[in-house]
Amino acid sequence: MLQKGGAFLLEDIDPQDVFTPEDFTDEHRMIQSTVADFAVNELAPKAEELENQPEGLMRELMQKAGELGLLSADIPEEYGGADLGKVASCLIAENVVAGGSFAVTHSAHTGIGTMPILLFGNEEQKKKYLPRLASGEAIAAYALTEPNAGSDALSIRTRAVLSPDGKHYLLNGEKMFITNGGIADVYITYAKVDGDKFTGFIVERNTPGFSLGQEEKKMGIKGSSTRSLIFEDAxxxxxxxxxxxGKGHLIAFNALNIGRFKLGAACVGSCKLAVEHAAKYALQRVQFAQPIARFGLIQHKLAMMAARTYAVESVIYRIAGMLEEALADKKEGPAAVEAISEYAIECSIAKVLASEVLDYVVDEMVQIYGGYGYIQEYPAERFYRDSRINRIFEGTNEVNRLLIPATIARRAMKGQLNFLGAARTLAREILNLRATLPEDDGKPLAAERQMLAMAKKLFLFIGGQAVEKYMDKLAQQQEIMGILADLAIVIYAMESAIVRVLKAHGNGQADKKLLLAQAYVHDTYPLLEKWAREAMCFLFEGDMRQTQLSIVKRMCKHQPVDLIGLRRQIADRVLTAEKYVV
Structure with a gap:
């Protein structure tokens, strides 16, 4: 049964209803193998060369990707696509990261560059543009950001007026930080018609009055083109x-949902590569007459790099499965838009979690490499620079954090999520609520499942108190909104990690996943009490504050495990395989 977006906070889910990487079909594995071969043989050898943006190389690689069907996974066959589904689309995004900046060009093209035409284009537009975008003959870009309009997208100043003959719209304004700006043939952009109607446009490269600014000199992802777009009576x-x-906001925000989800998939691929590089280096680097891989603190790093990667991988493919099922008979148009927007909360979670896990992983990768991690000759340096943009792309992580509880609240007010009812029920039971020893039901992770259940109640507890105090002014309390978002993100990650184990348990495949899930849950769970205490100290004073803090303490009580032992077992498996392994 397909779970509604955001409902994970209010209800449990049957593990059999969750898609996991263990559910890949033979077709999925074939696609994965094809992309991996392309990445190893065509992309990885050119990754450093791409950093200097040699003329024509990126386009050549994109056309090769198009020939293999790697640009058309989301496009229906009638428009020249492969129609492979969202799981396959994830696998492609995850595996092209071996090409460094190529992955950025690919993601911008296949996600926010192509999807607006698929979802919102009319039949003529789809027939005209999608086949060329599917093959790589044309490259797409997405142009929303302006000098004075970043996260506040609706405040754009680019204007559009109808020409006297009624045949053209004349666009005036500037877009900035546009990925693929210098190499694209088709630009999805936005302007306010008559100064107030936010509207989407398809702009071709040869449009009269349209020009490009200079290449931006960036910290990372240097191989991708980033330019400003200039419209002067275009x-x-x-x-x-x-x-x-006047309906351009629907295009902009729904395209970003897909972009956030795909960015998460790319981050998973980068995490896996980083773990592999770090493990191999740790085995080769000898200090004090032994490989540094034998040192406990290095094993600690490798283990948590793997555990966090496992959690975010579980999240991404869980969402991929939901999107694929929701879009099974709705490939385009309003029905597809509605299906995608249903999971806006999960897409924001994927973006924030994946980008921050990747930053953690590559930071530890640099540390394992030591001084060599700071040298361009070694991979850690580029991984570190390239990863930082992901927390800014597709809406900053701060904006996505605000979107998560805001969307939950909006759906609760519309009666789409029973958040308020669940919070009131919990309030009546709260004084008698306390963590108890888990029951042994023969399934793994009993303690962790109980911790997850209590984490969901904690979200309801804090959210309910916050709503009661601030009502419709809650959005102005961004720190509380951020805490609610962090709770939702961790809850979704913990649940995804746990249910993946439960689903694998019946197939005898749970052992390695069990360690990774335990390590992630027990390493992360103490943060929940920290965030909850911070929220209670802000929301209450005096005796009421102490009462609320004592409730939080009871709710967060749990039985610790031997995390050091868990990490050593995980590190041993990573080092034996010399890569991320589940």
Whole structure:
């Protein structure tokens, strides 16, 4: 049964209803193998060369990717696509990261560059553009950000007015930080018609009045093109209006949902590569007459790099499975948009969690490499620089953190999620609520499952108190919104890690996953009490504060495990395999 977006906070899910990497079909594995071969043979050898943006190389690689069907996974066959589904799309995004900056170009093209036309284009637009985008003949870019409009997208200043003959819209304004800006043929952009109607447009490279700024000199992802777009009475044909006049915000925000989800998949791929590089280096680097892989603190790093990667991988493919099922008979148009928007909360979770896990993983990778991690000749240096942009791309992590509880609250007010009812029920029971010893039901992770259940109650407890105090002004309390978002993110990650084990348990495949899930849950769980205490100290004073803090303490009580022992077992498996392994 397909779970509604955000419902994970209010209900348990049957592990059999969750898609995991262990559910890959033979077709999925074939796609994974094809992409991996392409990445190893074509992309990885060119990754360093791409850093200097040699003329034509990125386009050549994109066309090769198009020939293999790696640009068309989301495009229906009738428009020249492969229609492989969201799981396959994830696998492609995850595995092309071996090409460094190529992955950024690929992601911008296949996600936010192509999806707006698929989801909102009319039949003529789809027939005109999608086959060329699917093959790599044309490259797409997405242009929303302006000098004075980043996260506040609706405040854009680019204007569009209808020409006197009624055949064109004349666009005036500037977009900035546009990925693929210098190499794209098709740009999805936005302007306010008559100064107030936020509207999407398809702009072609040869449009009169349209020009490009200089290449930006960036900290990382240097091989991808990033330029500003300049519109000076740019003549865009009226037939290139995307969607309805004044409804461009629907295009912008739904395209970003897919972009956030795909960014998460790419981050998973980078995490796995980083673990592999770090493990191999730790085995080769000898200090004090032994490989540094034998040192406990190095094993600690490798183990938690793997455990966090496991959690985010579980999240990404869980979402991929939900999106694939939701979109099974709705590939395009309003029905597809509705299906995607249903999981806006989960897409924001994927983006924040994956980008921050990757930053953690590559930071530890640099540390394992030591001084060599700071040298360009070694992979850690580029991984470190390239990873940082992910917390800014596709809406900053701060904006996505605000979106998570805001979307939950909006759905609760509409009656789509019974958050308020669940919070009131919990409030009546709260004084008698306390953590107890888990029951042994023959399934693994009994203690961790109980911790997860209590974490969901903790979210309801804090959220309910916050809503009661601030009502419709809660959005102005961004720190509390951030705490609620962090709780939701960790809850979703813990649950995804746990249910993956439970699903594998019946197949005799749970052993390695069990260690990874335990390590992730027990390493992360103490943060929940920290965040909850911070929230209670802000929301209450005096005796009421002490009462609330004592409730939090009871709710967060749990039985610790031997994390050092768990990490050593995980590290041993990573080092034996010389890569991330489950």
């Amino acid at each position: 003549k865009v044909p009226v037939e290139n209006v995307l969607g309805e006049i």
